Amino acid sequence: xxxxxxxxxxxxxxxxxxxxxxxxxxxxxxxxxxxxxxxxxxxxxxxxxxxxxxxxxxxxxxxxxxxxxxxxxxxxxxxxxxxxxxxxxxxxxxxxxxxxxxxxxxxxxxxxxxxxxxxxxxxxxxxxxxxxxxxxxxxxxxxxxxxxxxxxxxxxxxxxxxxxxxxxxxxxxxxxxxxxxxxxxxxxxxxxxxxxxxxxxxxxxxxxxxxxxxxxxxxxxxxxxxxxxxxxxxxxxxxxxxxxxxxxxxxxxxxxxxxxxxxxxxxxxxxxxxxxxxxxxxxxxxxxxxxx
Numbered sequence: 001x002x003x004x005x006x007x008x009x010x011x012x013x014x015x016x017x018x019x020x021x022x023x024x025x026x027x028x029x030x031x032x033x034x035x036x037x038x039x040x041x042x043x044x045x046x047x048x049x050x051x052x053x054x055x056x057x058x059x060x061x062x063x064x065x066x067x068x069x070x071x072x073x074x075x076x077x078x079x080x081x082x083x084x085x086x087x088x089x090x091x092x093x094x095x096x097x098x099x100x101x102x103x104x105x106x107x108x109x110x111x112x113x114x115x116x117x118x119x120x121x122x123x124x125x126x127x128x129x130x131x132x133x134x135x136x137x138x139x140x141x142x143x144x145x146x147x148x149x150x151x152x153x154x155x156x157x158x159x160x161x162x163x164x165x166x167x168x169x170x171x172x173x174x175x176x177x178x179x180x181x182x183x184x185x186x187x188x189x190x191x192x193x194x195x196x197x198x199x200x201x202x203x204x205x206x207x208x209x210x211x212x213x214x215x216x217x218x219x220x221x222x223x224x225x226x227x228x229x230x231x232x233x234x235x236x237x238x239x240x241x242x243x244x245x246x247x248x249x250x251x252x253x254x255x256x257x258x259x260x261x262x263x264x265x266x267x268x269x270x271x272x273x274x275x276x277x278x279x280x281x282x283x284x285x286x287x288x289x290x291x292x
Contacts, residue, residue: 002028003051005091009099010051012142012251014038015091017084017112018054019148020077021061029054033109033147033230036237037244041105044248047257053091057084059111077111078175078182084108084115085184089122089133096136103140103255105247109230110212113149114172114186120144120202121187124194139196142254143247146204147230147240148213157190158202159246161239168206168214201250203243207236 003013016038018031027035030052042050060080088106095102108116123141126134146152152170160166172186191199206213207229211222230236 001049001051003053005094006098007051009102011048011255012045012103012105013051013053013095014041014105014107015053015055015088015116017057017088017108017115018059019108019110019112020059022059024054029056031109031112032232033240034107034112034145036230036232037107037145037147037240040241040244041248041251044245045251048251048255055084055087055091055108055112055115057087057115059084062111078180081111081114081118082183084112085118085122088115088119089130092137093133096133101140103142103251104137105143105145105251106141107145107147108149109147110150110226113146113213114151114170116144117146117149117151117187118184120191122184124187124192124197138194140254141197141201142251143201143203145240145243145247146202147236148206148210148226149204150212150215151186152204152206152213153187153189155190156204158199158204159243160204160206161243162204162206162236163208164206164210164214165208165217167216168208168210169216171212171215174215201247203247205230205236205239205243207239 001010003010016030016034018026018029018034022031026032030038038052058080060076062077092104095104106116106119108114122130123134123138150170150172152168153173154167154169170186175181176186191202193199207225208214209217209219209222209225210229211218211226228234230240
């Protein structure tokens with residue numbers, strides 16, 4: 001179900017940011033790569049209400065300026081990322097206030113992965129102004145799925161997928177070295193864990209020689225790999241699917257549900273009294289009231 005800031009509460013909302021040059025017409029504003037992750041994720045959550053929110057940001061096209069670091073790159077590309085981070089934070093703020101039990105997944109491809117990586121950076125090390133938001137959101141952030149992330153760093157930590165080497169580095173660091181920056185900066189070093197959010201909830205997918213996430217091993221087919229590898233039927237499908245599946249597992253662990261036939265009941269609301277034999281339903285912290 002597509003949701004907005006004031007839509008009815010869900011068990012979880014999958015917040016997606018599409019890649020450079022993708023539009024609202026590309027898989028409802030998610031882009032093919034993020035949409036594939038959503039479909040795999042939701043497919044493992046029968047009985048859960050899963051909403052999705054395409055981040056309304058420019059997803060500015062990235063042409064030759066990505067390599068040449070021209071003025072347009074600085075003004076439009078990084079402004080686009082900043083816009084995506086702001087939109088994501090604003091959406092999280094509203095949903096966290098309106099839906100105190102709702103969980104979230106952040107997912108992005110290419111430029112969109114940079115948006116989500118930088119959003120996570122803000123939440124992990126928030127300013128005083130954003131500290132309440134981080135406190136309200138991090139404990140229910142089930143995962144981050146970064147596909148072909150331009151902010152990737154060597155030995156990044158989290159959970160990595162794909163054929164890229166462990167020292168793969170994103171194209172954003174070339175821009176940083178040249179002094180080309182936006183308001184929100186890429187996160188240096190490994191993904192940190194906090195008391196409420198382990199780094200293992202960060203899932204990064206990158207295939208070798210990808211123009212954006214493995215820039216330091218770039219080959220002539222780097223753009224082709226980046227543009228097509230993370231779609232249905234392509235080499236990266238299995239890696240995106242594996243990451244999305246693992247995030248769904250986290251969602252089930254954080255929000256366990258007991259299932260009786262086709263009826264699904266959240267554990268927190270389950271209270272059963274039966275006369276005679278008691279049948280195990282197999283749910284965590286199951287409370288039994290036996291009526292004699």
